[in-house]
Amino acid sequence: MTGRVRIKRLLEQGLVGTEVTVAGWARSVRGGKGVAFIALNDGSSLNGIQVVVDAALPRFEEIARLGTGSSLAVTGILTASPAAGQRFELAALSVTIYQNASPDYPLQKKRHSFEYLRTIAHLRPRTNTFGALFRVRSFLAQAVHRFFAQRGFLYVQTPIITANDCEGAGELFRVTTLDPVSPPLVKGKADFSADFFGVPTGLTVSGQLEGELFALAFSDIYTFGPTFRAENSNTPRHAAEFWMIEPEMAFADLAADAALAEEFLRYLCCQLLEECPEELEFFNRQVDTGLIERIRTVAETKFQLMEYGDAIRELQKATVPFVYPVAWGVDLQTEHERYLTEQVVNGPLFVINYPKEIKAFYMRQNDDGRTVAAMDLLVPKVGELIGGSQREERLELLERRMAEMGIATEGLWWYLDSRRWGSCPHAGFGLGFERLIIYLTGMENIRDVIPFPRTPRHAEF
RNA sequence: UCCCCAUUAGCUCAGUCGGUAGAGCAGGUGACUGUUAAUCACCUUGUCCGUGGUUCGAGUCCGCGAUGGGGAGCCA
Numbered sequence: 347m348t349g350r351v352r353i354k355r356l357l358e359q360g361l362v363g364t365e366v367t368v369a370g371w372a373r374s375v376r377g378g379k380g381v382a383f384i385a386l387n388d389g390s391s392l393n394g395i396q397v398v399v400d401a402a403l404p405r406f407e408e409i410a411r412l413g414t415g416s417s418l419a420v421t422g423i424l425t426a427s428p429a430a431g432q433r434f435e436l437a438a439l440s441v442t443i444y445q446n447a448s449p450d451y452p453l454q455k456k457r458h459s460f461e462y463l464r465t466i467a468h469l470r471p472r473t474n475t476f477g478a479l480f481r482v483r484s485f486l487a488q489a490v491h492r493f494f495a496q497r498g499f500l501y502v503q504t505p506i507i508t509a510n511d512c513e514g515a516g517e518l519f520r521v522t523t524l525d526p527v528s529p530p531l532v533k534g535k536a537d538f539s540a541d542f543f544g545v546p547t548g549l550t551v552s553g554q555l556e557g558e559l560f561a562l563a564f565s566d567i568y569t570f571g572p573t574f575r576a577e578n579s580n581t582p583r584h585a586a587e588f589w590m591i592e593p594e595m596a597f598a599d600l601a602a603d604a605a606l607a608e609e610f611l612r613y614l615c616c617q618l619l620e621e622c623p624e625e626l627e628f629f630n631r632q633v634d635t636g637l638i639e640r641i642r643t644v645a646e647t648k649f650q651l652m653e654y655g656d657a658i659r660e661l662q663k664a665t666v667p668f669v670y671p672v673a674w675g676v677d678l679q680t681e682h683e684r685y686l687t688e689q690v691v692n693g694p695l696f697v698i699n700y701p702k703e704i705k706a707f708y709m710r711q712n713d714d715g716r717t718v719a720a721m722d723l724l725v726p727k728v729g730e731l732i733g734g735s736q737r738e739e740r741l742e743l744l745e746r747r748m749a750e751m752g753i754a755t756e757g758l759w760w761y762l763d764s765r766r767w768g769s770c771p772h773a774g775f776g777l778g779f780e781r782l783i784i785y786l787t788g789m790e791n792i793r794d795v796i797p798f799p800r801t802p803r804h805a806e807f
Numbered sequence: 808u809c810c811c812c813a814u815u816a817g818c819u820c821a822g823u824c825g826g827u828a829g830a831g832c833a834g835g836u837g838a839c840u841g842u843u844a845a846u847c848a849c850c851u852u853g854u855c856c857g858u859g860g861u862u863c864g865a866g867u868c869c870g871c872g873a874u875g876g877g878g879a880g881c882c883a
Contacts, residue, residue: 373844374843374844374845376840376842376843376845377842378839378840378841378842378845379839379840380840380841381840381841381842382842383841383842383843383845385843385844396842396843398841398842414833414844427841428841429841429842429843430843431842431843432843435841449817449833449834449835450817450834452817452818454817454818454832454833454844455832455833455844456818456819456832456833456844457818457819457844458818458819459818459819461875461876462818462819464875465875517881552883573883575881575882575883577881577882578808578881579808579880579881579882580808580876581877581878581879581880581881581882582876582877583882583883584881584882584883585883588883589883590883591883669879679879679880680878680879680880681879729882730882730883731883732883733882733883776883777883778882778883779883780883781883782883791876803874
């Protein structure tokens with residue numbers, strides 16, 4: 347529509363006395379004899395605008411009885427509101443009804459459970475919570491790109507379809523064009539040489555290995571794209587399709603990696619506090635009362651750093667009982683991570699230098715012969731938010747480690763090549779975008795921070 | 808995948824000791840109103856998740872299944 351102004355802008359400008367046109371969806375319609383009020387929202391901000399319709403207007407009876415969710419455009423004069431509750435309101439000169447929503451509109455003028463809203467994910471963006479959430483999500487995505495752009499990082503789009511099946515980062519979704527009922531067979535098994543790519547392929551579980559190749563050409567790079575895991579995980583923190591941010595820096599060690607992660611998180615916190623105060627206040631009020639305080643703390647306090655060995659000692663002297671026993675060499679369980687980040691430091695915590703047996707093959711082996719230069723960033727509520735490492739850049743050590751861990755080298759010849767010519771120290775990390783949003787909004791379920799969540803048995807919408 | 812909990816009106820939920828189902832909101836009608844998830848009065852709405860069993864009788868007890876949620880594992 348020509349001349350339409352977004353409600354956010356209209357409220358910010360506050361040009362009382364001017365004639366404007368807005369369009370949106372009615373959140374609430376209160377009709378009377380002499381005047382009707384419409385709370386109109388177009389998604390541009392948490393607050394809508396109150397439209398005041400005088401009974402003298404044509405079709406007043408119809409307008410006053412519009413159902414919640416109706417779509418309309420209103421041309422009117424912006425005026426200072428005489429009543430409490432809003433600074434401005436729109437005195438309607440004309441109202442165009444696109445569609446009067448019928449009374450069975452599933453979103454009522456009341457609080458709904460997140461579980462119910464998940465079943466109407468096609469409509470939930472029209473609610474206050476999901477409106478605020480997806481504005482924050484969009485803002486954070488743009489802030490991610492801004493952060494890396496300002497620091498000269500190259501944005502690389504790594505492939506979504508991959509033939510790497512040996513990264514050990516989770517089960518692959520199979521990508522194939524073979525007939526599922528009767529695929530071509532060789533010795534009783536599907537003949538993938540007849541498949542589209544001529545080899546078994548799947549959806550990527552990580553862009554890291556390809557990201558490393560670009561880091562060894564452009565120095566500093568990052569990826570930000572969809573990631574897929576076919577794990578049968580049923581938790582509030584796991585989805586089969588999620589978005590991951592993976593920076594990779596050449597000529598960098600673990601300390602530089604951790605420094606980048608900290609600077610990155612702090613940047614996002616500051617940006618959010620500065621640019622999305624309305625949304626943050628809403629979440630702080632409705633979802634998680636400690637939210638703003640927590641984000642401020644992250645933005646201002648230096649992150650703690652702890653050696654894996656010290657973490658183990660810290661856990662061993664803890665007075666709380668753990669279900670899983672603690673000893674050097676075991677991986678930290680969720681209960682351990684939460685104790686460390688919530689009880690010991692009460693804030694973000696890097697745990698670094700893990701035993702090599704519990705970490706991936708590509709992580710750089712430390713001089714002690716038993717640990718690798720890995721880091722996990724643990725945060726209260728969420729647990730592991732970031733996982734990263736300095737990569738093993740020494741060809742012989744990498745090959746030996748792959749052999750020890752039973753990783754086939756054939757499919758990864760190109761990865762090994764990167765260690766053959768011009769190899770150098772490099773490091774990077776992966777950050778789950780949805781987990782970041784959970785952390786920065788106080789929402790508790792990953793299914794409520796992604797538009798249309800994909801989890802076991804759920805691919806609707 | 809394992810463990811625990813839940814499933815009752817369109818939504819949110821109550822339902823006592825096993826005796827045949829209720830509230831608020833939504834919706835309808837009317838009144839009233841510069842209102843704020845408006846208010847007031849009256850009214851409508853049920854496969855009590857499904858299935859089998861125990862019982863004179865099951866929303867309620869037991870078995871099996873489905874779905875949802877939480878915890879765990881896997882991980883971001």
